[in-house]
Amino acid sequence: MKPDEGTASPDTENLPVPKMGIGSKRDVIRRVVSPKEMDRYCRDAIMGTTGIDIDHPLEGQKPDAERFRMTIEHLCRDIHERIHWGLYNGWGELQRVTEIREIERLGEEDHEIFQKLFLHGLKHEPHVFGDKYEDQVVKTPDQVKEWIRNNHAVGIKFNYKDQEGATKERLAAIAFLRTGEGAQSHIGYVGRLYVHPAHRRRNLSRDVLLHLLDHAEETGIEQIEGWVTTTNTSAMEFYKKIGFRKSGNTRVGAVIISGTAYDWDPILLIMDEYRKRRPDL
Numbered sequence: 001m002k003p004d005e006g007t008a009s010p011d012t013e014n015l016p017v018p019k020m021g022i023g024s025k026r027d028v029i030r031r032v033v034s035p036k037e038m039d040r041y042c043r044d045a046i047m048g049t050t051g052i053d054i055d056h057p058l059e060g061q062k063p064d065a066e067r068f069r070m071t072i073e074h075l076c077r078d079i080h081e082r083i084h085w086g087l088y089n090g091w092g093e094l095q096r097v098t099e100i101r102e103i104e105r106l107g108e109e110d111h112e113i114f115q116k117l118f119l120h121g122l123k124h125e126p127h128v129f130g131d132k133y134e135d136q137v138v139k140t141p142d143q144v145k146e147w148i149r150n151n152h153a154v155g156i157k158f159n160y161k162d163q164e165g166a167t168k169e170r171l172a173a174i175a176f177l178r179t180g181e182g183a184q185s186h187i188g189y190v191g192r193l194y195v196h197p198a199h200r201r202r203n204l205s206r207d208v209l210l211h212l213l214d215h216a217e218e219t220g221i222e223q224i225e226g227w228v229t230t231t232n233t234s235a236m237e238f239y240k241k242i243g244f245r246k247s248g249n250t251r252v253g254a255v256i257i258s259g260t261a262y263d264w265d266p267i268l269l270i271m272d273e274y275r276k277r278r279p280d281l
């Protein structure tokens with residue numbers, strides 16, 4: 001059993017995980033779940049039903065044996081109550097209000113929403129990045145602002161209404177393009193590409209990357225480099241579709257995240273080749 005898979009009793013351990021959401025309350029399996037697992041179920045169920053991500057109130061709390069000895073049944077009720085509450089108190093509206101805005105270059109004032117989405121990525125899909133959650137979560141606002149200033153960070157925002165009805169904004173997608181220095185000023189480095197799971201497969205990444213490539217064109221960059229974790233097939237598919245190719249040997253054990261080593265594949269896009277493909281993308 002993986003560390004975060006809870007303490008399932010032997011007789012229920014191999015039962016399939018119920019797909020939850022409105023109407024599936026009867027798909028109840030009794031077994032003890034871990035806090036992480038519970039958090040994941042809540043997120044998946046709420047996000048899957050409403051397309052909305054919420055910060056589960058239990059997130060970040062220290063595991064407490066009594067508190068977390070809950071059953072999935074209890075959890076389902078919790079989720080249903082939340083969805084019900086949400087639909088009648090603003091979250092349903094949020095789905096409609098979730099207007100995806102134009103892609104834009106981010107400024108210092110966006111440091112909070114940028115960091116929020118980036119940390120979400122580092123927490124939920126740590127193996128796809130070269131940074132560690134623990135290092136990034138302690139960054140001060142000034143450090144994040146400086147990073148945004150120096151790295152041509154872009155993003156796609158959306159508006160939502162909070163529980164009091166106030167309009168707020170968040171980021172659905174982010175990425176950056178850093179230009180090389182000196183003899184490498186013809187090279188752009190792309191990274192921190194992350195789309196919140198609730199907004200995937202809607203071409204947000206494509207829009208973000210094409211925007212960065214237009215910027216590369218304007219600034220005379222001739223080639224774009226990056227890397228993809230070898231297990232990250234969705235990102236590799238995505239980059240290939242834009243015109244990137246694997247450009248060298250796999251770097252074995254390039255990063256170690258939570259004790260696991262991951263390999264990287266370098267990727268490359270030649271702007272001359274991209275220009276020809278651009279109209280079809």
Ligand SMILES: CC(C)(COP(=O)(O)OP(=O)(O)OC[C@H]1O[C@@H](n2cnc3c(N)ncnc32)[C@H](O)[C@@H]1OP(=O)(O)O)[C@@H](O)C(=O)NCCC(=O)NCCS
Pocket residue numbers: 121125128129192193194195196199200201202203204205206207227228229232233234235237238239241
């Ligand atoms: C990879 C990722 C950035 C793609 O973002 P996205 O906004 O969902 O991608 P898009 O909707 O723009 O997809 C464009 C194309 O990329 C390819 N693609 C994207 N996600 C894919 C997936 N999961 N499986 C296969 N192909 C995929 C498809 O060809 C897709 O076109 P289609 O939807 O018409 O088939 C997103 O899944 C993500 O944030 N992953 C975690 C972070 C990450 O891996 N970042 C890259 C680090 S190198």
